[in-house]
Amino acid sequence: MNDKKILIINAAIQLFAEEGVGVPTAKIAKEAGVSNGTLFNYFDTKQNLIDDVCFFIAEKMAAEIFVDLDRSRDMEEIFFHVWSAYIYWAQKNLLEYKVLGLLKSSQIVSESVFKKIDNFFAVIDENMEQGIKDNIIKDLPLDLLSEIARGQLDATVSYIQSNKLKKADVDRFTRISFEIYVKGISV
Amino acid sequence: MNDKKILIINAAIQLFAEEGVGVPTAKIAKEAGVSNGTLFNYFDTKQNLIDDVCFFIAEKMAAEIFVDLDRSRDMEEIFFHVWSAYIYWAQKNLLEYKVLGLLKSSQIVSESVFKKIDNFFAVIDENMEQGIKDNIIKDLPLDLLSEIARGQLDATVSYIQSNKLKKADVDRFTRISFEIYVKGISV
Amino acid sequence: MNDKKILIINAAIQLFAEEGVGVPTAKIAKEAGVSNGTLFNYFDTKQNLIDDVCFFIAEKMAAEIFVDLDRSRDMEEIFFHVWSAYIYWAQKNLLEYKVLGLLKSSQIVSESVFKKIDNFFAVIDENMEQGIKDNIIKDLPLDLLSEIARGQLDATVSYIQSNKLKKADVDRFTRISFEIYVKGISV
Amino acid sequence: MNDKKILIINAAIQLFAEEGVGVPTAKIAKEAGVSNGTLFNYFDTKQNLIDDVCFFIAEKMAAEIFVDLDRSRDMEEIFFHVWSAYIYWAQKNLLEYKVLGLLKSSQIVSESVFKKIDNFFAVIDENMEQGIKDNIIKDLPLDLLSEIARGQLDATVSYIQSNKLKKADVDRFTRISFEIYVKGISV
DNA sequence: CATGAATGAGGTTTCATTCAT
DNA sequence: AATGAATGAAACCTCATTCAT
Numbered sequence: 017m018n019d020k021k022i023l024i025i026n027a028a029i030q031l032f033a034e035e036g037v038g039v040p041t042a043k044i045a046k047e048a049g050v051s052n053g054t055l056f057n058y059f060d061t062k063q064n065l066i067d068d069v070c071f072f073i074a075e076k077m078a079a080e081i082f083v084d085l086d087r088s089r090d091m092e093e094i095f096f097h098v099w100s101a102y103i104y105w106a107q108k109n110l111l112e113y114k115v116l117g118l119l120k121s122s123q124i125v126s127e128s129v130f131k132k133i134d135n136f137f138a139v140i141d142e143n144m145e146q147g148i149k150d151n152i153i154k155d156l157p158l159d160l161l162s163e164i165a166r167g168q169l170d171a172t173v174s175y176i177q178s179n180k181l182k183k184a185d186v187d188r189f190t191r192i193s194f195e196i197y198v199k200g201i202s203v
Numbered sequence: 204m205n206d207k208k209i210l211i212i213n214a215a216i217q218l219f220a221e222e223g224v225g226v227p228t229a230k231i232a233k234e235a236g237v238s239n240g241t242l243f244n245y246f247d248t249k250q251n252l253i254d255d256v257c258f259f260i261a262e263k264m265a266a267e268i269f270v271d272l273d274r275s276r277d278m279e280e281i282f283f284h285v286w287s288a289y290i291y292w293a294q295k296n297l298l299e300y301k302v303l304g305l306l307k308s309s310q311i312v313s314e315s316v317f318k319k320i321d322n323f324f325a326v327i328d329e330n331m332e333q334g335i336k337d338n339i340i341k342d343l344p345l346d347l348l349s350e351i352a353r354g355q356l357d358a359t360v361s362y363i364q365s366n367k368l369k370k371a372d373v374d375r376f377t378r379i380s381f382e383i384y385v386k387g388i389s390v
Numbered sequence: 391m392n393d394k395k396i397l398i399i400n401a402a403i404q405l406f407a408e409e410g411v412g413v414p415t416a417k418i419a420k421e422a423g424v425s426n427g428t429l430f431n432y433f434d435t436k437q438n439l440i441d442d443v444c445f446f447i448a449e450k451m452a453a454e455i456f457v458d459l460d461r462s463r464d465m466e467e468i469f470f471h472v473w474s475a476y477i478y479w480a481q482k483n484l485l486e487y488k489v490l491g492l493l494k495s496s497q498i499v500s501e502s503v504f505k506k507i508d509n510f511f512a513v514i515d516e517n518m519e520q521g522i523k524d525n526i527i528k529d530l531p532l533d534l535l536s537e538i539a540r541g542q543l544d545a546t547v548s549y550i551q552s553n554k555l556k557k558a559d560v561d562r563f564t565r566i567s568f569e570i571y572v573k574g575i576s577v
Numbered sequence: 578m579n580d581k582k583i584l585i586i587n588a589a590i591q592l593f594a595e596e597g598v599g600v601p602t603a604k605i606a607k608e609a610g611v612s613n614g615t616l617f618n619y620f621d622t623k624q625n626l627i628d629d630v631c632f633f634i635a636e637k638m639a640a641e642i643f644v645d646l647d648r649s650r651d652m653e654e655i656f657f658h659v660w661s662a663y664i665y666w667a668q669k670n671l672l673e674y675k676v677l678g679l680l681k682s683s684q685i686v687s688e689s690v691f692k693k694i695d696n697f698f699a700v701i702d703e704n705m706e707q708g709i710k711d712n713i714i715k716d717l718p719l720d721l722l723s724e725i726a727r728g729q730l731d732a733t734v735s736y737i738q739s740n741k742l743k744k745a746d747v748d749r750f751t752r753i754s755f756e757i758y759v760k761g762i763s764v
Numbered sequence: 765c766a767t768g769a770a771t772g773a774g775g776t777t778t779c780a781t782t783c784a785t
Numbered sequence: 786a787a788t789g790a791a792t793g794a795a796a797c798c799t800c801a802t803t804c805a806t
Contacts, residue, residue: 035310036309036310036311038225038311117308118308118309118310120308121304121305121307121308121309122223122305122308122309123220123221123222123223123305124223124225154383156379157362157366159362159365159366160358160359160362160376160380163358163359163361163362164354164355164358164359164380164383166354166358167351167353167354167355167356167357167358168351168354168355169354170354171347171350171351171353171354172347172350172351174350175344175346175347175350178346179344179346189347192343193347193351196341196351196387196388197387199386199387199389200383200384200386200387201383202386
């Protein structure tokens with residue numbers, strides 16, 4: 017992706033986090049260090065920019081979470097890797113994480129974007145399915161299981177952030193929340 | 204609260220759910236069957252209306268969830284009552300539930316409103332504290348425990364809604380998700 | 391004039407002085423201790439109220455200035471009486487004086503009102519005319535002479551007010567400005 | 578100052594003179610031949626525009642009045658120069674003159690603007706002070722003397738304008754009013 | 765008469781988007 | 786491409802005025 021396009025997207029992330037998606041495009045352009053008009057050379061409409069921001073964050077997040085995942089490991093190890101990578105990413109990317117949450121419930125991102133994002137997490141579903149077959153995980157619908165996982169992850173991140181935990185505690189609570197989840201869904 | 208005020212709040216809920224908080228006040232007024240000016244007789248600013256909508260929903264929700272809660276029952280029964288009442292309420296009040304979620308992450312509701320809302324749920328915290336003392340629940344921070352509960356509840360509601368489950372299945376998954384939660388946090 | 395009408399007019403004077411003629415009628419009504427609707431029982435439109443306020447002040451001012459004027463005295467005595475009565479009135483009626491000035495240059499009071507007001511001061515013109523015939527006052531157009539008088543009076547009042555002069559000084563500068571005026575226009 | 582800014586200010590002057598400061602910004606923009614939005618590119622708020630109009634007029638007036646003033650002349654010559662330049666300017670700039678008067682008593686121009694304007698006329702005060710030291714002018718407070726001057730000037734202009742005097746008469750009455758003023762304040 | 769809620773036209777201001785340079 | 790002034794539709798909000806009670 018073009019350099020200037022990324023500059024604008026990052027400015028948008030910054031400002032969406034601070035002020036919500038309502039920020040004027042003019043302000044975003046200024047923050048990005050480009051002119052008002054230039055922003056519209058890269059994004060036809062503001063809606064377009066919002067969609068791209070959403071996709072950009074999700075894509076980067078998925079990439080970082082799955083980057084050095086060894087898919088030959090056993091199921092619980094894979095899960096824990098993803099679990100802690102998600103929390104780690106949220107910690108390292110406060111703004112992106114916040115904006116992604118904000119966009120998801122804003123009624124404003126185009127439907128198609130979320131479809132694409134969901135694909136990133138297909139690996140987990142496949143893995144979970146195997147767990148059920150192997151009679152390790154309760155036989156429940158995959159989308160319920162992953163909704164719950166997402167819910168617990170976000171709860172954990174929220175706890176970590178609002179209490180400003182340090183590295184050691186982050187690790188501890190990452191493990192604790194993972195154990196709660198696994199214990200909960202185990203047969 | 205005044206009749207017309209409620210009319211406006213309900214119109215706002217309807218439209219926030221459909222189009223996000225960006226809807227013009229004019230459209231809200233029209234939906235409520237009053238004039239644009241009348242809306243501003245009841246709410247000084249749009250911000251004010253948004254805050255009131257948020258508080259109105261939360262208050263009603265809390266009232267309905269706790270209405271026939273028998274506080275003399277044992278901890279797990281109380282928990283399950285609240286757990287299923289929350290899911291039941293979300294089912295009966297699709298719009299309100301959606302709007303509350305939307306407002307919570309919108310960066311737009313005044314801080315003070317959430318403070319007030321949190322108070323509604325103090326009962327649960329007290330109960331959970333007792334569970335920890337009695338060595339039934341893992342000794343974890345209360346706010347983590349309730350964040351996780353909230354996360355699982357919303358995950359369950361989301362699953363129920365996106366799969367349009369019927370009464371029997373709703374009951375079943377309410378019970379299942381509760382068991383997952385309890386199993387997860389139990390000692 | 392009706393009691394309540396005067397109540398409203400006085401409230402209007404108060405608020406015009408503080409905030410200009412832009413004040414909402416609702417605020418005027420509140421200040422007068424009557425309802426929004428009642429104001430419009432007494433004044434058909436806001437324009438009407440403004441006109442009435444203007445006329446009310448001018449009428450009262452004229453009445454007080456000319457009240458114990460002995461028209462048999464000689465010209466200079468009559469002049470000085472009016473001169474000091476004007477300044478005295480402005481001192482005693484800060485708000486009314488201020489509002490009259492504000493209304494005169496506001497482009498907002500109906501033309502007809504000023505016509506009526508001018509009549510109040512006909513006495514002076516007659517007297518001045520005699521002074522010219524008697525070769526005491528320079529033979530200049532009456533309206534120039536009275537414009538100048540008005541200009542000097544307002545200058546004097548302005549000086550008194552912005553320096554918050556006490557009674558003795560007020561009297562002194564009333565006399566001084568009068569002497570300047572008379573000396574200026576004398577043959 | 579920017580071309581379009583001046584266009585807007587002149588349109589504002591025109592309309593303030595015709596209809597008072599209450600004219601809609603939309604009308605001002607239209608009169609200036611720009612869009613409503615453009616007006617707000619040059620003036621953040623209407624208040625801002627009003628203040629700028631006031632300052633713009635006063636600044637131009639001061640510049641024109643003092644432009645070819647020979648400060649080495651004697652006091653009375655300097656005075657007369659300013660006196661007649663003021664009247665001349667008011668004649669040539671009917672609208673500006675009217676609007677300045679209107680704004681001064683409107684309760685609407687920001688305090689700070691008048692402070693700046695007063696500075697323009699400091700020259701006169703210095704000169705008058707010398708006149709007092711030299712025992713030519715009565716020993717009176719400077720601000721009283723200049724208030725009176727301003728009062729007489731405005732009275733003269735008002736007389737000239739309401740009688741639509743021609744050049745020759747304008748000159749005659751300029752001289753006459755000056756003599757009245759000087760005679761009045763002379764020792 | 766008195767009231768004050770209701771009205772809606774109209775005001776100021778914002779902002780996504782365009783386009784000439 | 787990049788710019789940023791210009792645009793004008795549309796947003797929020799005000800307020801003179803009406804009218805049912």
